Structure formats: C-alpha cells, structure tokens
Amino acid sequence: LEDSILARECRTSILNSIEDGYVCGTNWFDSEGKNELLEFLSGSENEKEAVSVILDNLDSGIHVRQDGQTFDLEHEVVRFEESSCHPLLVSLWEEYGMVVLEQMFNLDGEKADLIYKKQLQRKQGFGAFLRELGANLSTAKKLDLLPWKTNELPVPLNFADKLIRKAGDHGIASTVSMARKGNGLESAMGWAWLVVHDRTESDAWRFDSSSRDKGSDWVPALKMLWDSAEKILLKNQKDARGDYIVAMEKLAEISGAGKLSKP
Known part of the structure; x- marks a missing residue:
C-alpha cells in the first residue's frame, strides 16, 4: 500500500512540475498534442470543438479544477482535472462562451449575448445545447432563403x-x-x-x-x-x-x- 501511495505521489509531483503541453488527470500530452487531448476527452464532437476553440484562444496556461475553479498559470500548460467536456465547458463558458459562439456559429452582437447569458444561467448539457443551437441556426438560415419576408x-x-x-x-x-x-x-x-x-x-x-x-x-x-x-x-x-x-x-x-x- 505504501509503495502505491509513493508511486502516486511521485507521479503527481512529476505532473505538477510540467510547464508545457496538456495535462488531463494523470495523462500528459505534449504541446503539439491538442488533437490527442481532444480524442482523450469524453463528449460529443460539438463539445470537443468548443473545447478546441477555447484552447486556441487561451492567452496563458490555465488550470481547471474538479470543483470548477479556474486559475491562470504562469507557464504555457493546460491542466484539466476533469476528462469530460461538459464540466470543463461549464467552468470556462463565462470567459470563453462568446468566443465559442462566434467561431463555431458565426454569432455576435445582441443575439450572441442573449444565447450566451441564457446558457450561463441554465447550464444546460453542452452536448444538447450546442446540437440544438446548430440545428436552430441551420433552420433560420434556410428560412432566410425564402424570397419574401x-x-x-x-x-x-x-x-x-x-x-x-x-x-x-x-x-x-x-x-x-x-x-x-x-x-x-x-x-x-x-x-x-x-x-x-x-x-x-x-x-x-x-x-x-x-x-x-x-x-x-x-x-x-x-x-x-x-x-x-x-x-x-x-x-x-x-x-x-x-x-x-x-x-x-x-x-x-x-x-x-x-x-x-x-x-
């Protein structure tokens, strides 16, 4: 038992000393391993795309804890204690939700702000939220094809x-x-x-x-x-x-x- 505790402590110490790349739970992916990280995460394709958008827009390293707290890090390392997309998106939506809406759905302005705030308050499952949003926007675009208003x-x-x-x-x-x-x-x-x-x-x-x-x-x-x-x-x-x-x-x-x- 003591050996297993020691091994775990050593692994944790090593992971905590990493200064670049992506750390998810007890797994590490190098700085070129974003796609491998996304494959490792559990969630829908839409959820993974949203996480990808956030990763591309980080200004510094970040640590997202299991309790939802987020911290900017000095080093260029991304630390996720969760391996599921939904809790990560819940934690990061307040800061990066508008970027996700703009880059995934080409939404901005008042319309984006309304959707952003609604999801911030509801915290609907992100898989369903992103899927329904995509479907609704697709329908809206099709309705715009009708010749007359x-x-x-x-x-x-x-x-x-x-x-x-x-x-x-x-x-x-x-x-x-x-x-x-x-x-x-x-x-x-x-x-x-x-x-x-x-x-x-x-x-x-x-x-x-x-x-x-x-x-x-x-x-x-x-x-x-x-x-x-x-x-x-x-x-x-x-x-x-x-x-x-x-x-x-x-x-x-x-x-x-x-x-x-x-x-």
Whole structure:
C-alpha cells in the first residue's frame, strides 16, 4: 500500500512540475498534442470543438479544477482535472462562451449575448445545447432563403408565409392550431392549408362556408407554394426558389392580393 501511495505521489509531483503541453488527470500530452487531448476527452464532437476553440484562444496556461475553479498559470500548460467536456465547458463558458459562439456559429452582437447569458444561467448539457443551437441556426438560415419576408407580403399571403415558416421550423403538426385561428381571408388561407396537408377531418365546422369556398379555390396554388418551400427548407434545393416565386405570384393572383413587389 505504501509503495502505491509513493508511486502516486511521485507521479503527481512529476505532473505538477510540467510547464508545457496538456495535462488531463494523470495523462500528459505534449504541446503539439491538442488533437490527442481532444480524442482523450469524453463528449460529443460539438463539445470537443468548443473545447478546441477555447484552447486556441487561451492567452496563458490555465488550470481547471474538479470543483470548477479556474486559475491562470504562469507557464504555457493546460491542466484539466476533469476528462469530460461538459464540466470543463461549464467552468470556462463565462470567459470563453462568446468566443465559442462566434467561431463555431458565426454569432455576435445582441443575439450572441442573449444565447450566451441564457446558457450561463441554465447550464444546460453542452452536448444538447450546442446540437440544438446548430440545428436552430441551420433552420433560420434556410428560412432566410425564402424570397419574401412575412411583413413584405399582403393579406392573406403573409398568413401563408407564416404557416410555411412555422412548418419549416417545427413541422406541419405545429401549424394546425394556427391555421384554425385566422380571420377573414386568413381563415380561407387556413382552410386551404389544412386541405393541402389533409388535416380537415373534424375541422370543417370551424370555418364558415365562404372561407371554405375561397380556400378550396386557393388549394392548387398553395400546394405549389408548399411543394417549392419544402424543397428549399427540407431538401436543400435552393434552385426551387424560382418555383416558389411563381407559386406565390399565382396565389396572389387567385386570392386577389394583387401584384407583388419583387423579392
């Protein structure tokens, strides 16, 4: 027992004397061994990328203890007492979170600050946080590919646009309640939307006959619009943008919304 204690103390003493590279637990990686360190750490690829960003932006050596405390070190050595990415990121997020958001997701300004502060307070599992953030930003970028902004479209086309964006972000099921709650021409567009997606069962009573009649006339054009939107948002077919414009112009004509501004 004494021999094992002595060996452990000797190893600890040696590790504590190291002045460069990376020390993780009782393992040492030389100054060129960042990739080996990242492979050694447990965590998702996103978490490891975040740790990598932080390592690339250190101004000095650093010691991250198991209790989450961090200390700058005089020598160019990185010391992690934990070998799991999540507790490391929890400890380092306050100082390096904004850098991670900028370099991993190209986020800055108020939007980045809001996300940074929310994660600082919640301390959500970083694997899930980074994965969800990436997925949400990917969806947002795809929504930006739609030719018109919602506020650029007249009634009831703006309602169709809102339904399309919500479906692209959260799925068709999330739009059913929204489609039911429109008024006037929006109600007609809501009915057309439900018909396009075969969601009218038990819903007819929610719409007056005028809305159902108008909406039914708009179904072919709205279906064309959704088909092209689906290609853009869900199938990454950016060339479907032209089809989307044609379909929206057709829907504008048949719904009486008038001539649209150029997207």
